[in-house]
Amino acid sequence: MHNSKTVEIIVGLFVAFGIAALFMLAMKVSNLSTFSDEGGFSVTARFENIGGLKVRSPVTVAGVRVGRVADISFDNNTYEAVVTMNITSDYNTLPTDSSASIFTAGLLGEQYVALEPGGEEKYLKQGSEVRLTQSAIVLEQVIGQFLYSQAEGGDK
Amino acid sequence: MVDLIRQLGRWGLRVFARLGRGHIFLAHILAGIPSVLVRFGLLVQQMFSVGVLSLLIIVVSGLFVGMVLGLQGYNTLVDFGAEESLGVVVALSLVRELGPVVASLLFAGRAGSALTAEIGLMKSTEQLSGMEMMAVDPIKRVIAPRFLAGFISLPLLATIFTAVGVMGGFFVGVGLLGVDDGAFWSQIQAKVDFYEDIMNGVIKSIVFGFVVTWIAVFEGYDAVPTSEGVSRATTRTVVHSSLAVLGLDFVLTALMFGNI
Numbered sequence: 549m550h551n552s553k554t555v556e557i558i559v560g561l562f563v564a565f566g567i568a569a570l571f572m573l574a575m576k577v578s579n580l581s582t583f584s585d586e587g588g589f590s591v592t593a594r595f596e597n598i599g600g601l602k603v604r605s606p607v608t609v610a611g612v613r614v615g616r617v618a619d620i621s622f623d624n625n626t627y628e629a630v631v632t633m634n635i636t637s638d639y640n641t642l643p644t645d646s647s648a649s650i651f652t653a654g655l656l657g658e659q660y661v662a663l664e665p666g667g668e669e670k671y672l673k674q675g676s677e678v679r680l681t682q683s684a685i686v687l688e689q690v691i692g693q694f695l696y697s698q699a700e701g702g703d704k
Numbered sequence: 705m706v707d708l709i710r711q712l713g714r715w716g717l718r719v720f721a722r723l724g725r726g727h728i729f730l731a732h733i734l735a736g737i738p739s740v741l742v743r744f745g746l747l748v749q750q751m752f753s754v755g756v757l758s759l760l761i762i763v764v765s766g767l768f769v770g771m772v773l774g775l776q777g778y779n780t781l782v783d784f785g786a787e788e789s790l791g792v793v794v795a796l797s798l799v800r801e802l803g804p805v806v807a808s809l810l811f812a813g814r815a816g817s818a819l820t821a822e823i824g825l826m827k828s829t830e831q832l833s834g835m836e837m838m839a840v841d842p843i844k845r846v847i848a849p850r851f852l853a854g855f856i857s858l859p860l861l862a863t864i865f866t867a868v869g870v871m872g873g874f875f876v877g878v879g880l881l882g883v884d885d886g887a888f889w890s891q892i893q894a895k896v897d898f899y900e901d902i903m904n905g906v907i908k909s910i911v912f913g914f915v916v917t918w919i920a921v922f923e924g925y926d927a928v929p930t931s932e933g934v935s936r937a938t939t940r941t942v943v944h945s946s947l948a949v950l951g952l953d954f955v956l957t958a959l960m961f962g963n964i
């Protein structure tokens with residue numbers, strides 16, 4: 549058997565190696581270093597159709613991620629989807645008349661909420677609602693409309 | 705017919721008796737853990753033979769599993785022009801599933817069987833009864849340090865496996881196949897969540913570490929004290945702990961990611 553001091557040193561290195569691996573996973577492989585969900589304020593927006601939007605989808609302004617979708621619920625009275633977005637407190641100067649649209653990243657990519665800043669002097673804060681919204685584009689609807697307009701054009 | 709039912713009943717009684725012995729044994733081990741913390745040298749000694757000596761197989765298999773994932777993932781993703789997502793495929797499958805599960809299976813084969821054989825041989829050569837004669841509690845002196853060492857080692861080994869696997873996927877994807885370096889890591893960082901994915905993987909490996917070492921030490925302690933009994937117990941350790949890991953993995957995945 550090994551000298552007990554050498555054994556202790558090797559075991560110490562083993563434990564340190566394991567913790568270093570966890571640290572590497574935390575910093576390099578997860579979102580812990582780039583973005584944390586803690587802090588920030590939440591705003592809601594109503595959409596007629598959210599397409600494939602999911603909880604934890606990104607919220608962007610000018611392509612820069614400023615937050616995440618925190619919750620998606622359904623309003624029984626208006627038949628609209630209510631999307632709650634959690635926005636990092638660094639980005640607290642978004643005007644209240646900003647508009648929210650649901651876009652798709654790439655052809656098959658995931659869907660995200662894009663905020664377009666308006667011109668109002670007041671800023672969005674905790675509990676505000678984004679009034680101007682544009683629903684997700686559902687590919688079948690677009691194709692359907694395209695075929696419909698093609699058919700109409702053909703009749704002329 | 706009655707004979708058949710009786711056979712079934714005998715089998716059931718045997719299974720339940722074993723299950724009960726296993727749980728009583730676990731309670732004894734847990735009661736013995738404080739005395740291990742006092743005699744730290746025993747724990748370090750066992751951490752060496754259980755954890756450090758398993759390091760090589762864990763690192764090598766982690767590297768190769770990550771590299772194979774990189775190759776296979778690339779072949780599928782390149783058809784969709786989405787090879788930048790390779791990092792996400794490799795990292796998520798390793799962090800959530802393959803890291804904890806494969807590390808536990810390897811651990812059961814490498815360290816669990818060794819634990820069972822060691823304890824079973826101690827029993828068959830009457831070293832355990834010898835200790836009892838000298839008023840040394842074999843559970844506190846022999847079993848509890850091994851149990852605690854396995855319980856601590858497996859999460860560390862699984863984390864190392866995952867980290868090495870991601871690096872393996874990185875070597876193949878970025879080094880060999882020419883995926884963009886920045887896209888590889890940024891996609892991973894965008895999609896892998898620390899609490900949802902990495903911590904759940906760590907929790908899985910903690911549960912597996914508990915179960916695998918428990919099965920290993922119990923099979924050794926409960927072995928029939930003959931050479932055949934010890935060999936059977938060693939086989940049972942590997943089979944039962946592999947089945948337990950795979951079954952529990954499904955339950956844990958359903959609880960963590962399945963929205964059930």
